[in-house]
Amino acid sequence: MSLRQLEYFVAVAEEGHVGRAARRCYVSQPPMSRQIRALEDELGASLFDRIPQGMKLSAAGQRFMGYARDVLAAADRAREALREDD
Amino acid sequence: MSLRQLEYFVAVAEEGHVGRAARRCYVSQPPMSRQIRALEDELGASLFDRIPQGMKLSAAGQRFMGYARDVLAAADRAREALREDD
DNA sequence: AGTGTTTACGGCGACCGTAAATATG
DNA sequence: CATATTTACGGTCGCCGTAAACACT
Numbered sequence: 001m002s003l004r005q006l007e008y009f010v011a012v013a014e015e016g017h018v019g020r021a022a023r024r025c026y027v028s029q030p031p032m033s034r035q036i037r038a039l040e041d042e043l044g045a046s047l048f049d050r051i052p053q054g055m056k057l058s059a060a061g062q063r064f065m066g067y068a069r070d071v072l073a074a075a076d077r078a079r080e081a082l083r084e085d086d
Numbered sequence: 087m088s089l090r091q092l093e094y095f096v097a098v099a100e101e102g103h104v105g106r107a108a109r110r111c112y113v114s115q116p117p118m119s120r121q122i123r124a125l126e127d128e129l130g131a132s133l134f135d136r137i138p139q140g141m142k143l144s145a146a147g148q149r150f151m152g153y154a155r156d157v158l159a160a161a162d163r164a165r166e167a168l169r170e171d172d
Numbered sequence: 173a174g175t176g177t178t179t180a181c182g183g184c185g186a187c188c189g190t191a192a193a194t195a196t197g
Numbered sequence: 198c199a200t201a202t203t204t205a206c207g208g209t210c211g212c213c214g215t216a217a218a219c220a221c222t
Contacts, residue, residue: 045168067164078153082131
C-alpha cells in the first residue's frame with residue numbers, strides 16, 4: 001500500500017472513471033488501472049464494482065474511503081509541519 | 087514521501103543508529119541511509135544530526151516525528167478497516 | 173583499529189506508455 | 198461501433214546488496 005495508490009483510489013472513486021482519474025493525476029489509464037488492481041490484491045478486497053460506464057465504489061470501497069482520506073490528510077499535515085521554518 | 091520512508095525515519099529515530107534500524111527493518115544500511123537522505127531532500131529539511139555515535143533527531147525531526155507516526159497509524163487503521171469482513 | 177555513515181556500482185525488479193485485446197450497450 | 202477497462206510488451210528508472218570509501222575517537 002503506497003500513498004500513490006491511495007491518491008489513485010480516491011481519484012477513481014471521485015471521478016467514477018479510470019480514464020478521467022488518470023487525466024486528473026497526469027498519468028495514462030494502464031498505470032492507474034494496475035495500481036488500483038494491485039491495491040485491491042494487497043488488501044484482499046475488491047474496492048470497486050466494474051460497470052460498463054466506469055467504476056463504482058463497492059461496500060468495502062466505501063468503508064475504505066474515509067480511512068484513505070485520513071492517511072492522505074495526515075501526509076499533507078506532515079509535509080506542512082516542516083514548512084513552518086520561515 | 088513514501089510510507090516506507092516514514093517507517094524508516096521512525097525506526098532510525100527510535101534506534102538512534104542507521105545500522106540497528108536497518109536490521110530491525112530487515113534491510114541493509116545503504117538503502118536505509120539513502121531513503122532517509124531522500125526524505126530529507128524532498129522535505130527540504132535535515133531531520134537528523136549526524137553524530138559519531140549515530141544519528142540524533144534534529145529540531146525539525148522532532149517536530150516531524152509526531153506527524154510521521156500519525157500517517158503510519160492512519161495507514162494501519164486503513165488496512166484493518168477491510169479485515170472486518172468476517 | 174573500531175564504530176559509525178555514506179558513495180560506487182552491477183544487477184534485478186517495478187513502473188510507465190503505446191498498442192492491442194476484451195467486454196458491454 | 199463507441200466507450201470503458203484490462204493485458205502485452207518493450208524500455209527506462211529506481212532500488213537493493215556487496216564492497217569500498219569516508220569521518221570520528
